[in-house]
Amino acid sequence: MARDLRYLILAEGQFGPMTSKTANGCIRYSPERVLGVLDTRNAGKTAQDVLGFGGDIPVFATLEDGLLVVYDLDAFLTTAERGALDEALDARHG
Numbered sequence: 657m658a659r660d661l662r663y664l665i666l667a668e669g670q671f672g673p674m675t676s677k678t679a680n681g682c683i684r685y686s687p688e689r690v691l692g693v694l695d696t697r698n699a700g701k702t703a704q705d706v707l708g709f710g711g712d713i714p715v716f717a718t719l720e721d722g723l724l725v726v727y728d729l730d731a732f733l734t735t736a737e738r739g740a741l742d743e744a745l746d747a748r749h750g
């Protein structure tokens with residue numbers, strides 16, 4: 657059974673029309689898979705604000721901010737990291 661992966665993109669300090677080619681391609685061609693972008697420089701904006709396309713995909717300052725909003729994350733972390741993160745979030749939000 658195939659899974660539809662969803663992404664939280666790390667583009668710290670580089671999210672922009674000329675500086676984040678991979679992020680921009682994901683947003684342009686698969687926006688339904690992008691949960692958000694991590695970039696402190698543009699936090700609080702949307703992909704549309706920063707790139708001129710991408711609609712309301714949010715830009716977050718921290719990984720924690722992004723995960724609290726979009727905890728439907730499939731990609732971005734290795735299996736071990738995802739397990740550790742799950743334990744940490746479970747303990748915190750118990």
